[in-house]
Structures are given as structure tokens and as C-alpha cells.
Amino acid sequence: MSNNWNEYAAGWDSNASVIAYADNAYIALKNTVALEGRRILDFGCGTGLLTQRLAGTASAVVALDPSHKMIAVLENKGLNNVATIASELSPNLLDDNRLLSPKFDLVVASSALAFVPDYINVLKLLHQLLDTGGYLVQWDWHKEEGEQGYGFTAQQISSALTEADFAECSVSIPFSMQADDSSLDVLMGVARKA
């Protein structure tokens, strides 16, 4: 898969697999943390397949993605409690973007953190954005040790969350996706800001 996400934007919402992934992630999330009235950051939101599901119960969602074409598709959905940021996350953005100044109750990252250049640094920035007691929940493809491709081992997620100062870290496999004749497991990392 290319890392130029703009080229996927137009067809993203008609891809049955990515819709199923967002549905499964949302169900797993609802079974894990309370969403009602929460202020949520959707990191690597893409076209907002998860964002739009969250927007129904959250008080506000900030959806961030560096692909301006993905963000344009989300903005066209006209969700009234969703604000967007078309940028990567950086220390400067944290200082300068007013949408990021009230802390979040929940940060979600659905199939996004495996694509950032420095996973642990991004986790540290996401930790800063959370209120005390807030949760980070991520979903990524499950990789075995030494396997190529985008994804993580459970150990990589759990060590990275701990290194980024999160507490109560857990990693599970809440769902799997069918691909041709194989099944791909999805890992869900959950952690809390103490």
C-alpha cells in the first residue's frame, strides 16, 4: 500500500473492507470505554468512517489527518460536532492549534499509528493531549515478530504505550478481517493517562 493517502480518498468510503473495519472498531470501542458526551480526538481519521460513528454520541470530535483529500471527504459529510485538522501532529501544532487546547477524554487511532514515522513520539504527543484519566485506543494489523508490512506485535504496542507514560495498558484481538483466503487479526491497544 502506498503511503500517499490522497490517492485513496475518493474511493475510501465505497470500500467494503474499510467500512467493516470501522464498524468492528466502533463496536469494540463501545464495549471498552464510555463515549457519551466525550470530547474525542480521531487521530489519522481518513475520510472519517470512525469519526462519523463517534459523532453520534460524543459531544465533540476533532479529526486529524495529514491527507487533505481524506479530510475534504470528511468535511463534505457536514457533521456539526466534528472539526478537522489537515496536518501531521507535531509539538508546534499542539502549541498553535486552538482545537487541540482543551484536553481530550479519549484519543482513537484506527489503522493509523503503524503509518507514522515515529510511533513513540506520536504516542507521547497524544498523551499530552489527554486529560488525566483519559483513554487512548488504537487498532492496527497484528504482525508476528519479524514479519514485514504495516502493523505491530502485541509486545510492540504494549512497550510503546508504557514508554509514552501510559498506564493500565492492555492489548487484545477484538476482531479479524477476511482477505481472500486468509484472515488478518486486528490488535486493539487500550491505555489510560494516569
Ligand SMILES: C[S@@+](CC[C@H](N)C(=O)[O-])C[C@H]1O[C@@H](n2cnc3c(N)ncnc32)[C@H](O)[C@@H]1O
Ligand atoms: C488505513 S488509513 C485509516 C483511515 C481511518 N482511520 C479509517 O479507519 O478509515 C490510514 C490513515 O492514516 C493517515 N496517516 C498517515 N500518516 C499519518 C501521520 N503521520 N499522522 C496522522 N495520520 C497519518 C493517512 O492519511 C490515512 O488517512
